[in-house]
Amino acid sequence: MPCTVELNRQDDKFQAWQNGYADWQEARNLALAADAAVLGTCGAAVYTAGGFGFTAAACLAAVTALAIAVARNDTALDKLYTAKDAYGLAVRRYDDCLARCRPAAG
Amino acid sequence: MTGLSALPLELFPPFTSTATVKIAAANAAEETFRSLLVARSWDLLHAHSATLAGHAAALLAHAQARAHLVARQTPALAERDAGLAQAFAALAADRSAGATALRDAVLAQATAQLGDAAAAQALLDALLAGNHPLFEARAAERSAAVAEVDVVGTACVQLAVLSHRAAGESALHKAYDVTRDQGVGPDRPADLQVLRDEADGLRSLHDDAVGALFAHLDTEDDRDGFADLAVALAARIEARGPVAAMLVGSYLALLSRRPDVQGSLAEHRAALDVVELVERLRVVHAYSWLVRTELVGPDAGRWYSHERRRTDARTQPSLVVTGQSLAVQELVDGTGAEGDLVTVEGVVDALAIDDDPSPPKFSTFCDIVDLASGGSLRVRAHMFSLLNNGLQDGAFTRLTGFVRRSAPWAGPVGLDVDRVDLTDLARQSWYDDMTARLRPHVLLRPDGMSMFFTPPVRTE
Numbered sequence: 425m426p427c428t429v430e431l432n433r434q435d436d437k438f439q440a441w442q443n444g445y446a447d448w449q450e451a452r453n454l455a456l457a458a459d460a461a462v463l464g465t466c467g468a469a470v471y472t473a474g475g476f477g478f479t480a481a482a483c484l485a486a487v488t489a490l491a492i493a494v495a496r497n498d499t500a501l502d503k504l505y506t507a508k509d510a511y512g513l514a515v516r517r518y519d520d521c522l523a524r525c526r527p528a529a530g
Numbered sequence: 531m532t533g534l535s536a537l538p539l540e541l542f543p544p545f546t547s548t549a550t551v552k553i554a555a556a557n558a559a560e561e562t563f564r565s566l567l568v569a570r571s572w573d574l575l576h577a578h579s580a581t582l583a584g585h586a587a588a589l590l591a592h593a594q595a596r597a598h599l600v601a602r603q604t605p606a607l608a609e610r611d612a613g614l615a616q617a618f619a620a621l622a623a624d625r626s627a628g629a630t631a632l633r634d635a636v637l638a639q640a641t642a643q644l645g646d647a648a649a650a651q652a653l654l655d656a657l658l659a660g661n662h663p664l665f666e667a668r669a670a671e672r673s674a675a676v677a678e679v680d681v682v683g684t685a686c687v688q689l690a691v692l693s694h695r696a697a698g699e700s701a702l703h704k705a706y707d708v709t710r711d712q713g714v715g716p717d718r719p720a721d722l723q724v725l726r727d728e729a730d731g732l733r734s735l736h737d738d739a740v741g742a743l744f745a746h747l748d749t750e751d752d753r754d755g756f757a758d759l760a761v762a763l764a765a766r767i768e769a770r771g772p773v774a775a776m777l778v779g780s781y782l783a784l785l786s787r788r789p790d791v792q793g794s795l796a797e798h799r800a801a802l803d804v805v806e807l808v809e810r811l812r813v814v815h816a817y818s819w820l821v822r823t824e825l826v827g828p829d830a831g832r833w834y835s836h837e838r839r840r841t842d843a844r845t846q847p848s849l850v851v852t853g854q855s856l857a858v859q860e861l862v863d864g865t866g867a868e869g870d871l872v873t874v875e876g877v878v879d880a881l882a883i884d885d886d887p888s889p890p891k892f893s894t895f896c897d898i899v900d901l902a903s904g905g906s907l908r909v910r911a912h913m914f915s916l917l918n919n920g921l922q923d924g925a926f927t928r929l930t931g932f933v934r935r936s937a938p939w940a941g942p943v944g945l946d947v948d949r950v951d952l953t954d955l956a957r958q959s960w961y962d963d964m965t966a967r968l969r970p971h972v973l974l975r976p977d978g979m980s981m982f983f984t985p986p987v988r989t990e
Contacts, residue, residue, distance in 0.1 A: 425568060426918075431561065438557060441681070442550045448674075470617070471610035481635055487614070488636045491657055491664045492643055498663040501674055508677050512684065516970045519688050522560070523973035526920030527570045527703065529986075 427521035430514070437507070437514040444500075444507035451493070451500035458490040539599055549678050552592055556585045556685045563692050567699060572707070576700035582693035586819070589686035593679045594826045600675035601828065607668035615665040622658035633658070675828050683823035690819040691812070691971045694768055698775040698808060702985065705779030715787030717797060725800035728777050732807035735770060739763045739814045740846065744960055748841040753825060753834045760821035767815040771808055778804040778984075786987045791877060795901035798926040798984070799875060806928075806982040809974060816971045817964050844960040850950050850980065852930045858900035858907045861943050866933040871948060873930045874907065876900050878983070881923050883915055887938055895939060898927065908944040910937075911979055916947075919976035924986030931980070948980040 462470060466483035559582055566575040621629055633654065640650035656662040663670060709715070742763070746756050778801050785797055824833045853871030866872050876898035886893035894911040909931065921927070931945035956963035965974050975981070 425564070427564060431564075434557070438553070442554070445550050469613075471606075471613045481632065484632050484636060485639055487617075487664075488639045489643065491653060491662060492640065494664045494667070494670075495653070495662070498670065501670065504674075505677055508681060512681065515681075515684060515688075519970040520973070522564060522692075523969065523971060524919060524976045525564060525567060527699065528568050529922055 426525050427518060430518040430521045434511075434514040434518040437511040441504070441507040441511040444504040448497070448500040448504045451497040455490065455493040455497040458486070458493040462486045462490050539602075549592060549596075549682055552585075552588055553681060553685055556589060556689050559585050559689065560692060563696055567696070570703065572700040572704040575696050576704065579693050579696035579700065582689050582696055586686050586690035586693060589682050589689060590823060590826070593682045593686060593823060596675050596678055596682070597826050597828050597830075600671055603671060604668055607671060611665045611668055615660050618657050618665075619660055622660075672828050679823075679827040683827060686823050687816060687819045688971055690764070691816045694771060694812065694815055695972075697768075697772040698812070701772040702775035702779035705776040706783045706985070709780040709783035710786065715784040717781065717784035717788070717794075721781060721784060722797055722800055725778070725781055725797075725804060728774055729800060729803040729807060732770065732774055732804060732811065735766060736807055736811050736814060739767070739811075739818075740961060743814075743817070744841060744846040747838050751838070753830065756834065757822060757825045760818040760825075764815055764818035764822070767811050767818070771811055771815070774804055774808050778808070782984060782987050791901060791987065792904055793901065795875070798877070798901055798987075799928075802875075802926050802928055802982060802984050805984050809972075809982065812972045813965050813968055813974055816968045820968065840963060841960055844958055844963060846960050848961040848965070849955045849959040850962065851948075852980070853948075857902060858898055859903035859905040861907055861933065861945075862905045866943075868933055868935045870933045871930060872933060872945070873928060874898060874900075874945065875926070875928045876907070877987075878921060878923055878925045878927055879906070881917065881921060883917065886910070886912065894921075896921075896923075898929070898945075901926075908940050909947060910934075910939055910944060911947045911977075914947075914949075914977045914979060916979065919979065921981075921983055922986040924988055925983040926987065927981055927983035929979075929981035929983075949978040950975055950980050951978065 462483070465486040466480070470483065470487070559578070562578055563575070563582060565571075566578055621632060636657070637650055637654050640653045641647050644650050644653070653662070657664065742759060746752070746759055750756070781797075781801055785791070785794060785801070788794060791798070821837075824830060824837075827833070851871060852873045854866070855873045856865055858874050858876050860866070861872065861874065879897040879899050881894070881896040883892050884895050891913045892915075893913055894916040896909050896916070897906045898909050899906045909929065929945070929947055931947045934940040934944040934946055935942070937944055937946075952962050952966035952969075956966040
């Protein structure tokens with residue numbers, strides 16, 4: 425079958441992208457949970473420019489936890505982008521092969 | 531919760547994580563297309579066209595929703611980034627004992643959470659300096675959406691293109707088979723006019739579509755209008771293409787009922803015109819879908835701006851050269867000097883891959899038989915396989931090549947098929963640029979071989 429090599433490579437790269445996507449979703453969900461904790465502890469004013477200061481230790485602790493979660497989310501995103509680029513290249517090669525694929529001689 | 535505007539709707543079921551699920555399903559459908567096409571399962575391929583179109587629609591809807599949601603979040607995220615940055619800037623500037631205690635508390639908590647004192651110090655430094663990802667939520671969300679829409683959009687274009695191709699391929703080949711099975715034919719003189727009318731209609735559609743797209747980019751600055759134009763053109767091509775393919779499939783079957791193909795140059799030429807225009811319209815169709823997907827993404831403005839600039843230094847028409855049109859017999863009779871670029875038409879015969887003495891590589895060789903005179907000409911595709919590109923004995927082709935009068939493989943006269951370098955032409959021609967960029971989805975000239983050809987016509 426034509427394009428099988430390209431298809432297998434696309435499948436491998438898709439798997440890596442899918443895994444990267446799942447890891448990012450997990451990191452993102454943790455960041456969102458930390459975000460909710462910040463809102464619960466500090467109040468919505470923490471996300472409003474103008475006048476807010478970290479006067480409460482509990483609020484700052486929640487924000488620190490959020491910063492750590494956001495940094496991990498950022499790392500997961502970087503890995504996802506790398507996997508996405510590799511997958512995109514494999515897709516391009518498979519699509520390219522499929523574009524030249526013709527019916528078998530009848 | 532802080533209200534509807536802050537809810538992460540893109541994470542809510544069933545939208546949650548469905549990008550990978552939708553892409554996986556699209557990939558499976560793409561694989562089914564390949565199997566059905568190669569196996570010549572025309573009925574199933576026809577039915578599968580609707581499945582492919584459904585995937586394209588779902589992917590487009592996903593891209594639209596993702597882009598819309600991130601746009602909706604942007605103001606809130608920007609304010610949040612600014613608010614946090616301002617609070618940490620104030621903490622950094624505050625030299626009071628209370629602020630020092632707060633900074634020490636951050637360091638202690640980060641050390642405990644990260645288990646690494648140096649990393650904790652780096653985190654605190656970054657927060658106080660205002661260069662931590664915490665202050666870039668808006669940019670992070672946007673780039674994540676751009677990356678996702680890129681993957682989803684590419685798949686969307688591919689599935690839309692395959693859907694249209696599945697409809698066209700199945701229509702052409704099924705019509706050929708059914709017409710052959712019915713035992714009708716051969717063709718009648720009036721049939722030729724039907725094909726010519728169809729070719730005229732397709733040519734108008736093609737030229738109007740290309741002209742409208744170029745003119746819009748060149749003279750207007752209306753993103754929504756350009757998207758509307760793309761939607762309309764895609765719909766018109768999707769409506770017309772399969773019918774044209776069916777017509778030419780039936781006509782080729784009628785031609786196959788002739789006892790001899792000789793004397794049917796005009797008929798084969800009309801059939802090839804329709805085939806070529808159907809293929810060219812597939813490029814325009816793919817471009818229309820590319821426009822649709824690119825204009826929904828968070829980067830739509832930048833993409834449109836770049837797209838408009840592509841018309842600045844490019845002319846609209848293709849710059850692919852075709853040389854002088856000659857009959858095979860004219861070449862045999864001595865017209866055309868060594869190295870001249872010419873275009874000939876004829877039926878493919880004796881197609882094979884063979885040793886090529888100079889340089890020692892394999893090349894494709896075939897004879898092109900003139901349907902007006904019966905004369906034939908040897909053709910070489912230097913170091914390329916025309917068989918892999920779908921060419922078969924019995925196909926009618928129109929090809930452009932260089933005259934060879936002293937090559938060992940050429941006999942008295944032969945043609946080396948020209949190789950179109952779209953990468954070079956794309957710098958000057960908008961049409962060639964469009965064709966080059968869409969190569970992964972629609973390949974107008976596989977391997978750059980300067981030729982178009984019909985499916986084979988098997989005569990009685």
